[in-house]
Amino acid sequence: MRIGVLTGGGDCPGLNAVIRAVVRKGIEAHGWEVIGFRNGWRGPIEGLTKQLGLDEVEEILTRGGTILGSSRTNPYKEEGGVEKIRAVLAQHKIDALVAIGGEDTLGVAKRLTDDGIPVVGVPKTIDNDLGSTDYTFGFDTAVHIATEALDRLRTTAESHHRALVVEVMGRHAGWIALHSGIAGGANVILVPEREFNVEKVVEWTQRRFERQYAPIIVVAEGAMPEGGAESLHNGEKDAFGHVRLGGIGQWLAEEIAERTGKESRAVVLGHVQRGGTPTAYDRVLATRFGLHAVDAIHDGDFGVMVALKGTDIVRVKLSEATAELKTVPAERLQEAEVFFG
Numbered sequence: 454m455r456i457g458v459l460t461g462g463g464d465c466p467g468l469n470a471v472i473r474a475v476v477r478k479g480i481e482a483h484g485w486e487v488i489g490f491r492n493g494w495r496g497p498i499e500g501l502t503k504q505l506g507l508d509e510v511e512e513i514l515t516r517g518g519t520i521l522g523s524s525r526t527n528p529y530k531e532e533g534g535v536e537k538i539r540a541v542l543a544q545h546k547i548d549a550l551v552a553i554g555g556e557d558t559l560g561v562a563k564r565l566t567d568d569g570i571p572v573v574g575v576p577k578t579i580d581n582d583l584g585s586t587d588y589t590f591g592f593d594t595a596v597h598i599a600t601e602a603l604d605r606l607r608t609t610a611e612s613h614h615r616a617l618v619v620e621v622m623g624r625h626a627g628w629i630a631l632h633s634g635i636a637g638g639a640n641v642i643l644v645p646e647r648e649f650n651v652e653k654v655v656e657w658t659q660r661r662f663e664r665q666y667a668p669i670i671v672v673a674e675g676a677m678p679e680g681g682a683e684s685l686h687n688g689e690k691d692a693f694g695h696v697r698l699g700g701i702g703q704w705l706a707e708e709i710a711e712r713t714g715k716e717s718r719a720v721v722l723g724h725v726q727r728g729g730t731p732t733a734y735d736r737v738l739a740t741r742f743g744l745h746a747v748d749a750i751h752d753g754d755f756g757v758m759v760a761l762k763g764t765d766i767v768r769v770k771l772s773e774a775t776a777e778l779k780t781v782p783a784e785r786l787q788e789a790e791v792f793f794g
């Protein structure tokens with residue numbers, strides 16, 4: 454048997470751990486051949502391959518990024534994209550594909566399965582917003598990085614009696630903001646799921662200043678003020694129709710400075726949250742996902758995504774997993790509110 458593996462969408466710590474697990478189990482438990490496709494769905498469209506043997510996956514467990522490269526290519530937006538994939542898979546005698554990705558990559562995986570191409574999905578995203586799985590790998594690492602940043606920013610903010618607004622990733626879901634904000638003792642946490650009232654944020658910030666502390670405000674890039682809109686980096690859209698976000702942190706820092714008369718600075722954590730070595734938790738989760746993806750292929754169970762439920766790895770239909778994003782529920786935000794101000 455010959456299987457293909459690819460990584461699509463934004464990269465994320467732990468991708469290499471999945472690739473390693475797929476290759477190790479595929480070869481050692483089943484005697485399969487594993488072929489990597491480079492640069493997301495671009496690989497199987499254009500036949501960009503990389504043979505993956507045991508040597509190729511040595512020492513990649515701890516490495517961030519993906520040895521296969523990634524892209525936000527959408528085969529359904531390319532002329533003859535799906536037919537090209539079918540031809541490339543036939544040419545390389547690929548029996549099944551492991552697609553490691555977020556909502557977009559797995560949305561394509563679902564459609565390809567419907568079109569007769571056997572795919573098993575592995576969920577990845579630092580945003581932790583994929584439905585049907587308790588956690589995605591990459592999230593824990595991103596939260597650690599953001600929390601460490603908050604710890605560092607707090608001491609400099611306090612020295613200068615400034616407010617610090619920290620913009621973290623999270624287009625539609627505020628999981629990174631919520632978890633890093635709680636772990637880092639933020640005074641305000643703003644998420645895309647709930648529009649915020651600027652006056653209230655200023656009031657919380659002011660209250661913190663009055664108690665001689667430096668306020669730390671964590672804001673997800675997709676958060677919006679009441680009646681406002683998302684802050685866009687520019688108007689351009691990718692192949693899945695997503696715009697690039699950015700700017701809410703700076704905007705809020707300026708509002709706070711103007712309304713409180715205190716100094717305020719914005720820090721955008723950006724891709725720092727996605728880079729570097731994965732945490733132990735993410736390495737274990739990614740490895741288990743890879744092993745279970747191989748099991749699904751061995752069982753001939755296609756059109757599924759491996760998922761974490763409690764401490765178990767289960768399989769869910771890709772159609773179910775990609776139906777709805779997992780956003781932060783109101784009660785989770787409410788829990789954190791006792792620390793606001």
Ligand code: F6P
Nearest residue numbers: 463555578579580622623624698
């Ligand atoms: O999908 C994960 C994510 O990290 C989002 O939170 C963010 O909006 C996006 O990727 C940015 O990705 P890029 O700059 O690679 O397009």
